[in-house]
Amino acid sequence: xxxxxxxxxxxxxxxENIQRSWYSFSRNRLSVIGLIVILLVIFIAIxxxxxxxxxxxxxxxxxxxxxxxxxxxxxxxGTDGIGRDVLxxxxxxxxxxLFMVIVVLALVAPFGVVMGVMAGYFHNNLIGIIIMxxxxxxLAIPPxxxxxxxxxxxxxxxxxxxxxxxxxxxxxxxxLIYGYTISIKGEDYVRSAEVIGASNIHILFKEILRNCxxxxxTKMSLDAGVIILIASMISFIGLGAQPPTPDLxxxxxxxCKYLPELWWISVFPAFxxxxxxxxxxxxxxxxGKIFMKVRG
Amino acid sequence: MExxxxxxxxxxxSLIVLIGLSxxxxxxxxxxxxxxxxxALGSRAPEWVVEKVMKExxxxxxxxxxxxxxxxxxxxxxxxxxxxxxxSVMEDIKKFFPATLEIAIYAIIFMGIxxxxxGVIAGWxxxxxxxxxxxVIAYMGSSVPSYIFAIFFMLIFSYKLQILPTIGRLSSxxxxxxxxxxxxxxxxxxxxxxxxxxDALKHLILPATALGMQPGTSAGRLxxxxxxxxxxxxxxxxxxxYGIPDKLIMLKYVLKPSIIPAASIxxxxxxxxxxxxxxxxxxxxxxxxxxxxMNALLSKDLNAISAVILIVGILYILANxxxxxxxxxxxxxxxxxxxxxx
Amino acid sequence: xxxxxxxxxGLHVGFKVFEGIVKVLDGVNIKVWPFEKVGIVGExxxxxxxxxxxxxxxxxxxxxxxxxxxxxxxxxxxxxMNKSEIEQIRRNKIAMVFQDPTSSLNPVFSVxxxxxxxxxxTYKENKPGEKKLKExxxxxxxxxxxxxxxxxxxxxxxSYPIQLSGGMRQRVCIAMALIGRKELLIFDEPGTSLxxxxxxQIFRLIIQIISERKTSMILISxxxxxxxxxxxxxxxxxxxxxxxxxxxxxxxxxxLHPYSKGLLLATPKLSGGIGxxxxxxxxxxxxxxxxxxxxxxCKYRMLICSEKKPPLFNINDSHQVACxxxxxxxxxx
Numbered sequence: 001x002x003x004x005x006x007x008x009x010x011x012x013x014x015x016e017n018i019q020r021s022w023y024s025f026s027r028n029r030l031s032v033i034g035l036i037v038i039l040l041v042i043f044i045a046i047x048x049x050x051x052x053x054x055x056x057x058x059x060x061x062x063x064x065x066x067x068x069x070x071x072x073x074x075x076x077x078g079t080d081g082i083g084r085d086v087l088x089x090x091x092x093x094x095x096x097x098l099f100m101v102i103v104v105l106a107l108v109a110p111f112g113v114v115m116g117v118m119a120g121y122f123h124n125n126l127i128g129i130i131i132m133x134x135x136x137x138x139l140a141i142p143p144x145x146x147x148x149x150x151x152x153x154x155x156x157x158x159x160x161x162x163x164x165x166x167x168x169x170x171x172x173x174x175x176l177i178y179g180y181t182i183s184i185k186g187e188d189y190v191r192s193a194e195v196i197g198a199s200n201i202h203i204l205f206k207e208i209l210r211n212c213x214x215x216x217x218t219k220m221s222l223d224a225g226v227i228i229l230i231a232s233m234i235s236f237i238g239l240g241a242q243p244p245t246p247d248l249x250x251x252x253x254x255x256c257k258y259l260p261e262l263w264w265i266s267v268f269p270a271f272x273x274x275x276x277x278x279x280x281x282x283x284x285x286x287x288g289k290i291f292m293k294v295r296g
Numbered sequence: 297m298e299x300x301x302x303x304x305x306x307x308x309x310s311l312i313v314l315i316g317l318s319x320x321x322x323x324x325x326x327x328x329x330x331x332x333x334x335x336a337l338g339s340r341a342p343e344w345v346v347e348k349v350m351k352e353x354x355x356x357x358x359x360x361x362x363x364x365x366x367x368x369x370x371x372x373x374x375x376x377x378x379x380x381x382x383x384s385v386m387e388d389i390k391k392f393f394p395a396t397l398e399i400a401i402y403a404i405i406f407m408g409i410x411x412x413x414x415g416v417i418a419g420w421x422x423x424x425x426x427x428x429x430x431x432v433i434a435y436m437g438s439s440v441p442s443y444i445f446a447i448f449f450m451l452i453f454s455y456k457l458q459i460l461p462t463i464g465r466l467s468s469x470x471x472x473x474x475x476x477x478x479x480x481x482x483x484x485x486x487x488x489x490x491x492x493x494x495d496a497l498k499h500l501i502l503p504a505t506a507l508g509m510q511p512g513t514s515a516g517r518l519x520x521x522x523x524x525x526x527x528x529x530x531x532x533x534x535x536x537x538y539g540i541p542d543k544l545i546m547l548k549y550v551l552k553p554s555i556i557p558a559a560s561i562x563x564x565x566x567x568x569x570x571x572x573x574x575x576x577x578x579x580x581x582x583x584x585x586x587x588x589x590m591n592a593l594l595s596k597d598l599n600a601i602s603a604v605i606l607i608v609g610i611l612y613i614l615a616n617x618x619x620x621x622x623x624x625x626x627x628x629x630x631x632x633x634x635x636x637x638x
Numbered sequence: 639x640x641x642x643x644x645x646x647x648g649l650h651v652g653f654k655v656f657e658g659i660v661k662v663l664d665g666v667n668i669k670v671w672p673f674e675k676v677g678i679v680g681e682x683x684x685x686x687x688x689x690x691x692x693x694x695x696x697x698x699x700x701x702x703x704x705x706x707x708x709x710x711x712x713x714x715x716x717x718x719m720n721k722s723e724i725e726q727i728r729r730n731k732i733a734m735v736f737q738d739p740t741s742s743l744n745p746v747f748s749v750x751x752x753x754x755x756x757x758x759x760t761y762k763e764n765k766p767g768e769k770k771l772k773e774x775x776x777x778x779x780x781x782x783x784x785x786x787x788x789x790x791x792x793x794x795x796x797s798y799p800i801q802l803s804g805g806m807r808q809r810v811c812i813a814m815a816l817i818g819r820k821e822l823l824i825f826d827e828p829g830t831s832l833x834x835x836x837x838x839q840i841f842r843l844i845i846q847i848i849s850e851r852k853t854s855m856i857l858i859s860x861x862x863x864x865x866x867x868x869x870x871x872x873x874x875x876x877x878x879x880x881x882x883x884x885x886x887x888x889x890x891x892x893x894l895h896p897y898s899k900g901l902l903l904a905t906p907k908l909s910g911g912i913g914x915x916x917x918x919x920x921x922x923x924x925x926x927x928x929x930x931x932x933x934x935x936c937k938y939r940m941l942i943c944s945e946k947k948p949p950l951f952n953i954n955d956s957h958q959v960a961c962x963x964x965x966x967x968x969x970x971x
Contacts, residue, residue, distance in 0.1 A: 023656055030431070133313075137320070140313045140616075141609050142564075145571045149605060152593045229441040229510075236443055237575060237590075252444065259447065260455045270444045277439035285517075528698060530741035537694045538756045538814055539729030548755075552746050627746055628798040 024290040031286025034279040041276055045094040052088035058246045071264055078264035080254065086265060089246035090272045096247050097276055100162050100231050101224050107166050109220055112173025117208055119174065120181025132178065135171040143168035144230055151239035158247070161240040165230060169223070176219065180212045214290075221284035225277040232273050248273045303617060310613040318606055322363055366602070378592070378600045385603045389585050393607075394478030395465060396573055396584035401479070402504035404566050410512035411558065415519025419554070420546055422524050431520070437513030442572045446506035446579050453502060460502050463581045470495045503580045507572055511565035515558050522554030556626050563619035567612040643854050644670040644693070644711050644732075644822060650704040651685075651692055651878075659702070660923040662688050664878040664931065667950060670822065675848060675855045677865035677886070679901070680875035683920050686858045687737065689875075690824050692717075694734055695724055711822075729760045733815035734824040738831055739807035743799035749810055750795035753779045753817070760818035782813045786843060805836040809843070816847065823848070824856045841868070862901055866890060871956065874898045877921050877931040880950065884957040894959045896936045930962070938963055 026032055049055045053075070063083030071078040077086035115131055122128035138146070143165070150164035184207060234240040235249030243250070248269045255266030378385050418430040453460040465480055466472055472480060473487040481500065484493035526532065527550050535545050573586035574593075581587075585604070592600035624630055651663035662685050670676050678686050691697045693709055695716060709716040711727065719727070736742040744752060757775045776795075783791035786809040799807060808829065815823055825844060829837030845868060848855050859865055865872055865886070872889045874882040874897065882895040893899050900916035918935035921927050927934050933943035942962050950958040951965060 020656060030435070133316075136309075137313045137316045140310060140613060141605070142568050142571050142612055144568060145605065145608055148571070148574065148593060149601070152596065152601075225439060229439070233441050233443065233572070233575060236441075237594075252447070256447065260451050263451070266447060270440075270447070273444065274436065274440050278435055281435055281439050285521075288521075530736065530738065531744040533691075533696045533698075534734075534736055534742040534811075534814075535744065535752070535755075537696050537728055537734050538817070539725050539759055540755050541725065541759065544755065549744055549747065553744070556746075628748075629745055629800050 021290045025286045028282075028286050028289060030282050031289070034282025034286065037275055037279040038283060041094050041279065042098060044091050045098050048088075048091040048095055052085070052091045054085035054088045055092075057084035057086075057088040058092035058244075060244050068258070068262055070262075077268040078262070080251075080265045081258065081262075086251075086268050089251060090248065090269055092246040093248040093251060093269060093272060094276065096158060096241060096245065097228055097231065097273075100158065100165075101227050101280075104162055104166050104169065104227055105220055105224060108170045108223075109173055109216065112170035113177050113209075113212075113216065115170065116174040116177025117181050117205065120178045120208075123178075123182060131174070135174045135178075138168060138171040139175065141168070143172075144233065147230060147234055148237070148239065151234055156239045156242060158241045158245065161231060161234050164234070165227060169227070173216070173219070176215065177208070177212055180215075181208055184208055184211060218284060218288040221280060221287050225280035225284065228273060228277040228280065248276075303621065306620065307613070307617060310616065314606070314609050314613060318367075318602065318609075319363065322366060322602055370606075378597050385599050388588060388600070389603060389607065392583060392585040392588045395582060396570065396577065396586050398465075398479045398481065399500065399503050399507065399573060399577070399582065399584065400566070400569050402500050403507040403569050406504055406508035407512035407515060407565065407569075408562070410508065411515030411519055411562070412555075414513065414516035415523065415554075415558070416547070416551065418516065418520040419523025419527070419550070422520075422527070427520075430516070434513040434516045434520075437509050438511075438517060440510060442506050442510055443575050443579065445509045446503065446576055449502045449506055450579075461499055462502065462579075465496060465499050465582065466492065467495055467499070503573075503576050503582060507569050507576055511562070511569070515562050515565070518558040518561060519554055522557060523550055526550050526553050552626065556623060559622045559626060560619035563615045563622065564612075567608075567615035570608055570611055640672065641713065642669040642710075643672045643674075644668070644709070646689070646693070647708040647710070649689065649692060649707040649709065651688055651697070651707070652702045652704075653698070654700040654702065655924075657924040661926060662878050662923050663692070664926070665947070666875075666878070667880055668873055668883075670854050670856060672821070673852055673854055674871070675857065675869045676871050676873065677857045677859065677869035678873045678875055679859055679862055679865055681860055681920065684875045685878040686875055687826055688878075690734060690826055690856070690858065693824070694728060694732060695719075725759075729762075730818050731820060732822045732824065733818075733820045735808075735811050735815045735826065735828060737826045739804065739811045740799070740831070742811050743807060745799055748796055748798050749802070750776075750779065750797075753782070753795075753810075753814060756814055756817050778817070782816055783810075785816065785847070786810075786813045788813070804832045805839065808832060808836075808840055812840075812843065812847070816851075820851075820853055822854045822856070823851075824858070826858045827860065828857075844868075862890075862905060874901070877926065878923070879931065879947075880958075880960060881932065882957075882959045882961075883950070884953075888957055894953065894957070894964060895961050896938050896963075897932050930960075 025035075044051065048058075052058070054061075061082070061084055063079075065083065066075075066079055067081055067083035069075055069079040075085050075087065077090065080086055080089070115135070119128045119131040119135070123132070146168035147161070147164040150167060151161055154160040154164075231240065232247075232249030232252070235247045236253045238250070238253065241247035241250050243254075251269035252266045252273070255262070255264075255269070258265050378388060414430050414434055418427045418434070421427045449460075450462050454462045461467060470492055473483040473489045473492050476483050476486055480496040481493055484490070484496060523546075527546075532545060532550060535549055536542070540549075570586060573582075573584060574590040576582070577584045577587035578590055585607070588600065589604035589608075591597070592604060646666055646668040649663050649666040650661070652659045652661045654660075666685070666689055668676070668678070668689070678689070680686055688697070692703060692707075693711075693716065697703070703717060707717060711731065714723075716724070716727065743749070754775055757778050761775075761778075779795065780791045783794055788794050788806060788809050794802075794806075794810070799810075802810065812828075828844060829840045832840065841864070844855075844857075855869075857865055857869055869886055872882075872884060872886050873880055874889075874895060876897050882889070882893065882898050884892075884894075889898070890902070893902055897916065904915050916935055921931055921934070927944070929942070929944045929946050930936075930939075930948050933939040936943065940962060946962075948960045948962050948965075950960045951967070952958050953964060953967060
């Protein structure tokens with residue numbers, strides 16, 4: 001009796017997963033639109049000095065003769081009270097918004113995750129207890145309020161706003177990962193790795209991260225949208241970027257004085273905030289869907 | 297009941313956390329660079345006034361002593377006096393809080409209705425044009441901060457259409473009803489004064505809607521996602537196979553598991569409304585405690601700031617508790633696990 | 639001869655997925671007569687559950703049923719029925735007990751609530767105009783819970799699925815299927831997720847119910863032993879089509895299809911030996927083999943097997959095989 005042995009073609013699992021994820025993502029037209037818009041915004045932010053019609057508008061620039069002009073061919077979004085081109089300021093404003101989002105997330109996510117893993121692993125130890133208490137304390141206050149208070153304490157500027165947001169934000173990641181760590185810690189495959197002798201830290205990060213990657217990424221992309229909103233609120237009040245720095249939130253605040261006649265000074269920056277946050281939200285949804293599909 | 301025990305444990309724990317928080321904010325406020333009293337009172341205040349206020353607030357003593365005094369006062373309900381207004385902070389807050397509460401209540405109601413309606417309709421008609429329109433609106437709504445909504449609404453409804461007012465709680469000339477709950481709409485209804493009721497309502501619409509749009513649309517997205525995710529679950533297919541009509545399945549069997557994740561976020565968003573009110577109340581000149589808090593923040597009125605933070609912290613803890621309770625109530629799996637663990 | 643209660647003719651079902659269109663069911667033909675007990679046997683993934691779901695019209699949204707497929711129940715084509723007719727079928731004619739009782743029960747509602755709704759709608763149409771009271775429903779539910787031997791029906795009514803053991807959940811699911819006067823009961827691998835002693839109890843319960851109620855039954859299993867003493871006729875399914883159908887005794891005495899033979903040989907016996915397996919595995923439904931879907935694993939394959947799909951050849955009145963080996967033996971259709 002002959003035996004038929006099937007030889008299966010070995011496809012690279014990782015590449016196939018990436019392809020599958022992209023397929024899932026691309027099925028949502030809205031998420032793809034979000035991705036395109038964000039890429040556009042990133043492009044604008046990077047090349048702002050070169051593509052803005054009036055790059056000097058982003059800095060100290062006064063041109064009273066051209067002030068308060070409605071949108072026209074020369075100034076697509078009009079000019080503001082001092083004569084600066086609103087469109088150029090929006091381009092430079094994207095820089096600040098993206099900068100804030102990237103830096104905050106880059107700080108908050110790794111720090112929060114590391115804290116969470118440590119707190120979970122040492123959760124019967126003093127280390128874990130201390131970490132979780134600090135986390136809970138910071139979580140007992142809404143992040144926006146914490147940011148406002150910190151910003152009013154320190155000198156108002158962009159860097160301090162980022163610090164303020166970061167302080168209030170990392171506990172969420174810490175708690176998320178802490179929960180996962182606790183549940184995975186008891187799992188057999190972690191224990192068996194311990195038995196084999198793999199170093200503790202190695203086990204921790206590899207196994208836990210591998211399982212938590214999807215919620216972390218989803219949360220990061222959704223957070224990006226929220227951070228944009230919070231940052232704009234801080235600048236709107238005046239506790240964030242200071243003049244003449246072009247920040248979308250403070251531009252909206254400046255323009256409030258001129259409402260409703262000179263509507264363009266507020267409306268276009270507001271629109272800038274909208275599309276940036278919106279695109280992050282769309283991407284976040286798409287990413288969330290990928291991991292839902294891959295799991296189920 | 298075991299659930300009560302767990303909640304009680306959590307509350308005590310949260311209060312400890314709040315105390316820890318008060319220490320942080322207290323130290324932060326008092327370790328700020330610069331002479332804070334001088335900044336609060338302005339450069340033109342005479343030196344002896346500055347010294348007097350410093351003495352009164354024990355600012356010349358060590359920080360531990362300061363904290364001790366402050367804490368002792370709190371337990372007596374004395375939150376100190378505002379450096380700006382000179383009045384007792386407690387009095388100020390008592391005076392201003394109902395106004396913020398009223399906005400918050402209406403904002404939360406609006407949020408709930410908006411979220412439920414949009415989420416359920418979008419989920420029921422998933423992937424159709426209705427769903428797509430609702431989703432686009434929901435996405436846009438959840439990407440815009442409340443102050444931009446406020447500006448937008450003010451432009452359209454107050455300036456262009458002129459049908460809604462932007463300042464204060466009542467139009468000038470309308471006599472406020474006798475204050476029982478200090479919530480003007482309720483008081484007006486209780487007094488039978490429909491004129492005042494509708495006037496107050498008109499003033500409430502814009503700020504409440506501005507506050508509720510962003511969290512409401514976010515909740516709608518969550519609910520829709522929950523419905524779409526749960527509608528394909530095995531137990532729903534099973535329910536269908538037993539002949540239960542589709543409408544009942546959607547409105548009962550799919551909806552309940554779908555609102556669970558949204559419910560806890562909803563509770564937290566409700567607390568965040570109090571914080572966003574800091575900005576909104578300023579814009580609408582609403583005499584609420586959030587506007588008071590904002591002014592305190594900007595003028596570094598330490599006593600007021602600490603008090604405001606405490607109150608918002610308490611509200612947030614309350615919201616967390618409500619969120620937990622709701623999840624226990626809705627999802628028997630969690631409640632039962634707690635019960636069996638004792 | 640009376641007409642069959644249920645007749646599935648040429649059922650082709652596919653699903654739209656990432657890889658394209660997955661053609662799961664490739665022409666399924668099944669007949670069930672009134673009061674008859676039929677078994678469908680096949681390995682995991684061969685399409686048994688898909689067939690059943692197609693009958694109840696509860697396939698998922700990305701499913702495609704070809705227009706030429708027919709599922710006739712009491713003469714009417716289920717696939718062409720409108721909303722209310724299908725609801726009638728689900729409430730009063732056919733009921734299904736799913737494979738996994740844990741995932742078939744809504745975790746956030748009590749057992750009583752779910753049963754109550756089923757009862758409410760099953761009995762809704764029976765006597766129009768007569769208002770049914772809540773107590774009547776509750777009484778009916780208690781009756782049903784007692785029928786499936788659930789202890790303490792009153793407490794069961796208030797319980798949530800998470801509080802019940804696997805065996806109890808399975809009984810609750812069976813109870814749900816028994817509400818109303820059904821003519822066909824379908825059991826999808828009952829007791830699969832339970833331990834053997836409980837599974838045995840469940841099987842006994844099923845046999846008792848069927849004999850009491852005199853309904854037709856379809857019993858699905860991947861285990862030949864399950865069906866041997868329970869059903870009157872056996873369908874063997876492989877990769878989305880019927881490989882063989884015969885009366886139980888005749889099937890076990892004389893299996894004809896190479897796959898059926900392999901299945902019987904693969905069963906470990908008390909007399910010793912593990913038994914041989916069937917080499918290879920089920921085909922990729924996105925790109926199924928041409929001709930007979932079993933031919934890549936078949937040791938008797940001929941040239942024609944890779945070119946044409948074998949129809950069901952009649953061996954005798956009740957025994958049919960879908961294999962070209964028996965082409966000459968059959969009275970060809």
